[in-house]
Amino acid sequence: MSNWIVIGTALAYLFLLFGIAYYAEYRMKKGKSLISNPYVYALSLGVFCTAWTYYGSVGQASTRGIDFITVYIGPTIMAALFWPMLRKIIRICHTQRINSIADFISTRYGKNFSLAVVITILCVLGIIPYIALQLKAISASMGILAKSGPEQSGLSGFLGDNTFYISLALAAFITLFGTRSIDASEKHEGLVAAVAFESVVKLLAFLAVGLFVTYGIFNGFGDIFTRASADLSLKKLFVLEENSTYSSWFFLCMLSMLAIVFLPRQFQMGVVENTNESHVKKAIWVFPLYLLLINIFVLPIAFGGKLIFAQTDVHADTYVLSLPLHYGADILSLLTFIGGFSAATSMIIVETIALSTMMSNNIATPLLLTSKRFRSGREGSFSKIILNIRRFSILLIILLAYMYDKMVALHISLVSIGLISFAAVAQFAPALIGGIYWKQASQKGAMAGILLGFVIWFYTAIIPSMANAGIIGNDMLLNGLFGQSWLRPTALFGLEGMDSISHCFFWSMLFNIGSFVAVSINSGKSDQERYQAEIFVDIFRHANSPATGTFWKGTASMPDLSDLISNFLGRDRAQKLIRQYAQRHQIPLDQKNADPRMVNFAEKVLSGVIGSASARIMVGTVTKEENIRIDEVLRILQESQQMIELNKELRRKSLELQKATDELRKANDQLRDMDEIKDEFLYTVTHELRTPLTSIRAMAEIIYDNPEMEADEKTRFISGIIRETERLSHLISQVLNLERYESGRQKLNSSAVQLNTLLNNIIDSVEPLAMEKNIRIIRNWPDAMYLLQCDAALIEQVVYNLLTNAIRFSPENHGIIKVSIRNNHDEWEVWVEDNGKGIPADLHTLIFDKFFQARNQTLRKPEGTGLGLAICKKIIDMHGGKIWVESEEGKGSKFIFTLPLQ
């Protein structure tokens, strides 16, 4: 493939990026943001996958098996913590206008300058090689595609190197879209859109190669793995323990967990460029899914490459590109190259933006601001100078990376560079995570931890890699510093058997965390630090607290303040911001002295531009009395916090009260209902009692009034009286029974009972009654044991009631009553059937109510007390059974009750 096609494609792709970024910014200006979308946010996190992922994973997989996957497993585990942790960091950044990880940590620890400087230096040292790695990937892939080395053209040195021009084009792109606005905490919409787009490109390209290798060259996953398993040296890669150790696996997972949040480019995309906290929710699963997809074909490509290029000297790092090229798939090769190119460029773009912001805000600007001459600048002049500093930083970073690539990177293995960067940024984790959860964490502790971690990182990671590259002698590696063998960089304090990155990670983190915690506990903190700690740790509670706004108590004149902001943002923009803020908080602008809130606002605005530490100094220069009583502010903050707590407590209490009231009301309603039922019951009972009483009295009066009555007649009346009295006492005893069951005073007197015997006894006793009406009772059960546990006397009463009812309602002379027993799993069913007039369906449940008959006297002439079925139901309920009726009018009725065996 011609060199020019390759370069042309790369440049065309860069132009496409320009177009996308430009379009995104155009959309933003029209108020229709392209990037304010959870999926775009999740994709922009895909900047994590660099050329190292794209080419290096396959290389690593082909020599060490699945070890490489830790770099993606770690972020997946961390994704679960996005909601509790990342969201908190985002909230802090947005309320404090923080624009980089260095800014974040320095702001937390009292807006400390030196901390920001140290972090920036560590970032630059740790990340520049990583950027160089991307440039190396670009030049190498171009070389492979053009089937010749990168320096093949006639020109000598960097002028003949494609990578040099690509680097310059990238620098131009970053300058154009990365330094649009002076406010670094503002979103770079164009850049984010371009990066999200690149994430899609590299994923699709890698999937395309993967499909080509897996299903085009080979016959699917199974085919590749089966063939690989035939080769002993490849089969060894199937098992982790043969190539690595579990402890190394664990440490790499941890390292990657930290990297996904603390790498400057991840912090830039995940935190600074986040437009909406809720987007995190989508990223929690979309981002790991992205990682899974981009890794699916790594192993097949690695093994495929090993199988195909077994006897050649094709390097495993290049399989992704070499395989389609080897099979003459030119278009696919070009697409693959673009995928790798996009992986490299997206990383370079974002990392450079993040680094340049840090460099200009934390190193260059503070230096300039402290010079007297600079301070007397004209309005708006600062903004130009700062923007130029940032542009210069971008160019500087890219050139440094380019030089590193040309001079050093040739000698160092690719994979280790990425992991060394991971280990560098992991040094921020204790200070940052501790800073947002632990109020006691102090600036001195953070400084101690980061510095010590930094030193150990350098000693255990950089020194060995330099020695390996031949930059320094091998002597220190073998014999240790000053010949002390316990100081060997790869076996510090005699710790051997770990791979160099795990070793570096373990020692640096141990010393980092240890000193961070120890110094924090034992050191005092300034008021400023205590205040920041309060805000950071309790950000979700303080976000709306008015006290966060009253920080400055010194007096600043309004014109001075407005001039200061104008210097950085230009007069128009400054005036607009001030007016908007004043309107929103109803601050009068015509007073000579600025409102404290306005001073605080000015500091926040400047923070976005030059970082919080510098902003603090700048605002300090215009406030007359810098003697702010921070402890007082802290007190206000805490008091308002207490108020909020108190308020919450009150609300909780009143809620509880409300609940109790509701419960009481419900209980009251229930009581009233029951009272009504009782009244109704009493009314019906007395009514029922009166009927027999009336007839007794009437008959007694007749006898009394007619002494001459015939003996026959008299006997008839007296027997009537006796009958009515019996009915009366029966009624009363039934009422009493019912009351006893309902109140629960009746205890079950359970014993083992033969159901058939019980039924026989009752039927025997009611048979004479049936004979009177010439009704036949059929006993319908086979001879067997029908054992169950129940209160025999009560069940007898039920059966008696049902039978007497059946006899009462069966037609004279041809009435038939059938009593049956059925077994139904764990219960007995007893059926009492008659061929009487039946019961209409709508009454099937009502008849089991108390006094149903009495209340429905219009339906039929009352027979019995009307309590019998209610009592039956109560008794069966007490036994845990059921009772119901199946009947149709004119077709007889069937009363069924069940009794559980136990």
Add this chain to the structure above:
Amino acid sequence: MPDRIKKQRFAALAVLLLVLFSYPLLSIADKNRMLAGFPMLYLYIFLAWAIGIYLLYRAAEKDNGKKGKEP
């Protein structure tokens, strides 16, 4: 507070994932054996990963549906 519960759910998930991808669970699958055409370890890692992502999806999107039902 629902957010507190949600945070705890995620913390638990993080622990679960860490355990799934660490020794000793990892060593169960780490054998020189093929399963359905895949080396057992590879199959385990990708399956556990996919399940982990599904659980993350459930945890992240769970109260979305609920929000609509709340008065």
